[in-house]
Structure formats: structure tokens, C-alpha cells
Amino acid sequence: MSADEVVAVLRCEPSGREMVVAPGTPILEAVVAMGLPLGQSCDGEALCGFCRVQVVAGEHELSPVGDEERKVLVALHAERSERLACCARIHGRVTVTTTYW
Numbered sequence: 001m002s003a004d005e006v007v008a009v010l011r012c013e014p015s016g017r018e019m020v021v022a023p024g025t026p027i028l029e030a031v032v033a034m035g036l037p038l039g040q041s042c043d044g045e046a047l048c049g050f051c052r053v054q055v056v057a058g059e060h061e062l063s064p065v066g067d068e069e070r071k072v073l074v075a076l077h078a079e080r081s082e083r084l085a086c087c088a089r090i091h092g093r094v095t096v097t098t099t100y101w
Contacts, residue, residue, distance in 0.1 A: 012036055013056060024040035025064075025097060026099040027053060027085035036101060049076045051085035053096040061092025 009031040011018040028051050031038045033038045039050030047069040055062065062083060065073070070088040076082075085096075 005088065006091065007093070008061075008090045009093045010034075010090055011057075011093075012101060013095055013097045015101050021090055022090050024089045026090045027051075027062075027083070027090060027094070030090065031085060031096075038085055038098070040086065042086075045070055046084055046087050049073070049078075049084060051084050052076065052078060052082050052089075053098050054079065055081050055083055055088075056095040056097055057093055058094035061094050063087075063089040063091065 006023045008021045008023040009018060010021060010027060012031060012034060015036060019030055019034050021030045028038060028044055028060060041050055042048040049072045066087060069084050072084060
């Protein structure tokens with residue numbers, strides 16, 4: 001890997017599981033690939049909000065919050081550090097957690 005290549009890594013706490021992913025991979029996809037449970041009922045359509053995670057580190061390494069994700073987060077009264085795993089795409093080193101890991 002050259003110094004110019006972007007490394008996208010998702011770490012899940014407190015499990016400590018970590019995975020290198022392709023830049024642009026949704027958090028949800030990476031979490032499922034790691035074998036961790038993550039709530040969802042809308043098949044990643046940014047409708048239910050069950051896949052909400054708290055970003056512990058690397059918030060600036062995620063895709064910006066889009067309109068659909070923003071609507072759900074506002075409706076859920078989400079904290080500023082929370083994102084929908086189906087919408088947030090990893091572009092660097094990111095650490096997330098949920099209340100049930």
C-alpha cells in the first residue's frame with residue numbers, strides 16, 4: 001500500500017473488533033461482516049433508525065450527513081455524535097459503539 005492510498009478502518013467498542021474496509025463502505029455493512037449484531041428493519045433505507053451508532057472517534061472520516069439521515073436523526077432526538085450505520089460511509093479510521101455491544 002502506498003502512502004497515497006486511503007485506509008478505511010472500522011473499530012467497534014467495547015468488542016475491540018476491527019476491520020479494514022474499502023473506502024465508502026457503510027458502517028452497517030462492515031459491522032455485519034464482523035459478525036456483530038446491529039438493529040435494522042428497513043433494509044438500509046434510512047427509515048427506521050434502529051442501526052444508530054455512536055461515533056467515538058473519527059467523525060470527520062465519515063461521509064457527511066445527508067437529508068434522509070438527518071430527518072431520521074432529528075426525529076430520534078439523536079446526539080450529535082450519533083449516525084445511522086446504513087448511511088454513514090467510512091473514509092478513514094472510525095470507532096463506533098452502541099448501547100448493546
